[in-house]
Amino acid sequence: MKGVIRFGKKGKLSLRYVGPYRISKRIDKVSYELELPANLAAVHPVFHVSLLKKCVGDPTSLVPLESVTVKDSLSFEDVPVEILDRQVRRLRNNEVASVKVWWKSQSVEGAT
DSSP: OOHHHHHHHOOTOOOOOOOOOOOOHHHSSEEEOOOOOOGTSOSEEEGGGGOOOOOOOOOEEOGGGGGGGTTTOOOOOOOOOEEEEEEEEOOOOOOOOEEEEETSSGGGOOOO
């Protein structure tokens, strides 16, 4: 499973949201059914309220749907395009290197 990222998760990095989609109906107090397009038919349309985010219209927090190809196993692979920045942080007795990567499914502003 190395290199394969599950739908909606980016490892230990910040989550990215795919959407926005309309809420078709309220199932329970904390679960909602969404109107998903045909190419996301393999994804179950009912989500817990904690997984949803109010659409505020910020284009950097949304992933364009054309760039995400969900496999039958409900996973997708994100390919790095370029390393934008490197830095080394000193923590007590050890050094931690971090890099800023531009991913294929993200814009340059959405690099992590």
